[in-house]
Amino acid sequence: MHAAPFAFHAARDLKDALEVLAMSPGAAVLAGGLSLIPELRSRRRRAALLVDINNVPGLDGVTALAGRPGGPRPVLRIGCTARQADVLAVAARHPGHALLAAALRTMGTALVRQRGTLAGAVAQAAPELQMSALCSVLDIRVTVRRAADTHDRAARELYAEAGPGPGELVAAVEVPGCRSGEGWAFLRAGRRTFGAHLGGVAVRLDLHPDGRCRGARIAPFVAGHDGTALAEAGASLCSGPVDTQAVRRAADLAARTVRTRSDALASADYRRHLVRVLVRRALVQAVDRTRGPFGEVVS
Ligand SMILES: Cc1cc2nc3c(=O)[nH]c(=O)nc-3n(C[C@H](O)[C@H](O)[C@H](O)COP(=O)(O)OP(=O)(O)OC[C@H]3O[C@@H](n4cnc5c(N)ncnc54)[C@H](O)[C@@H]3O)c2cc1C
The missing domain is CATH 3.30.43.10 (Uridine Diphospho-n-acetylenolpyruvylglucosamine Reductase, domain 2)
Incomplete structure (x- = not known):
């Protein structure tokens, strides 16, 4: 057509x-x-x-703003024509941005990432795709420009409004990373063809050295869910030590509270089951990563 x-x-x-x-x-x-x-x-x-906007000069930068140990999280500032491949190249060099790098590696193929922009992936505001969950887990922000003004806002607001409004341009995306000691995981199920996507989950975990949880974000990206973090599942981890039982409880809560939808690829029930399995695996990985600086898995 x-x-x-x-x-x-x-x-x-x-x-x-x-x-x-x-x-x-x-x-x-x-x-x-x-x-x-x-x-x-x-x-x-x-x-x-x-x-x-591809030939507009000065919009393709990817700048890493360093965080300090115990201080603010590191931030990547990404211009709106920066390709996902360029963002991945920078994120992969910074341990604090390992979660972003892991998410980008699941987005299409290397060829797709050479062409697709990160700002475009956010601006399309597709709740069932990777950037939706990442916006919830990392508190991603966008700089939105209009002829008359400029404002910074949480990227999640774009999802609530189904993308930028008339006359608006997402000029830059700011992606905070993880602090040293935070754990993270990003898991996706499905083939890499666009449309053959079953679902996935992004997790960020802040554990006290004694094993208690200071904060947890668990955001699935799956057909039917809006990509927001599952507050009840995250909060359940903060009521005691993050052990096998706590992980199972959080995964069950995630499966109970996530909204899923059936389509030609999978039923809503299958996707709910997938969320339970992926959240459980992601939390185990995230806990492991809290044991290394900037979330490296310690083997
Ligand atoms: C084989 C294949 C597999 C793919 N797999 C995935 C995947 O797994 N996950 C995923 O997220 N995507 C996937 N994609 C889509 C791909 O990553 C896109 O590149 C991306 O989603 C959109 O980026 P783009 O630069 O191509 O945006 P465009 O297609 O140019 O734009 C997308 C939308 O955003 C708007 N827009 C773009 N930039 C701006 C801006 N700066 N300000 C305001 N509005 C803007 C456009 O008007 C349009 O509505 C896949 C694509 C293919 C072909």
């Missing part, structure tokens, strides 16, 4: 992109195009105008 006719504008600079977006309420931002173009071609989506 062919896309419905649309106009095309290759933005010269950021000001140009924002002005054109402000004047055209039916416009869509074109980044890597890996999600947008198939949507237009299948006519699940229409856009009167595509504003191509």
Whole structure:
């Protein structure tokens, strides 16, 4: 199928992109195009105008802002045309961003990551995909620009609003990492083809040296769930030592409180079972990782 006719504008600079977006309420931002173009071609989506931001200078940076031991978490500031492959290359060099690196490695293939942008993966606001859970577990923030103003907001708000509004451009994404001593895990089930995705889970765990839990985020990404962290399951870990029983209890609570949906790939019940299994495995990995600096597994 062919896309419905649309106009095309290759933005010269950021000001140009924002002005054109402000004047055209039916416009869509074109980044890597890996999600947008198939949507237009299948006519699940229409856009009167595509504003191509790929040649806008100065938007492709990936900057690592260091955290201090015991201090604030390290942060990656990612411009909106930075490719997922470039982000992965930087994240893989910084132990504090190992959770982001693990998530990116599950997103499509190396070829997909060469083209797709991280900002595009957030802006598409798909609740059942990896970035949705990562936004909940890492408190990712976005810088949203309009012709008239700029504001920073929690990336999760974009999911609640099904993406940026008319005239808005996600100019940058800020991804905090893990502090030294925090544990994390990222697990996904399904093939790497787009659409053959069964579900997954992201976990971040802050354990006291005596084994008690100071905080836990458990966020599944699975059809039917909105990608938010499961508060009850996370809180259940903080009521005593994080042992095998506590992990099982949290996994059962996660399976009970997650919302799942059936589709051609799997039933809602199967996905609920998957969440129980993945949360249990992820928590075991995360606890192991709390024993090494920046969450390295100590063997
Ligand atoms: C084989 C295959 C497998 C894939 N697997 C996965 C996967 O496992 N997980 C996953 O998350 N994705 C997956 N994808 C999608 C891929 O990662 C996309 O690149 C990504 O989701 C969107 O990034 P993009 O740069 O291509 O955005 P585009 O397709 O250009 O845009 C996506 C949406 O976001 C909007 N947008 C983009 N950038 C901005 C911005 N800066 N400001 C405002 N709005 C913006 C667009 O208007 C559009 O609505 C897969 C794709 C393929 C082809």
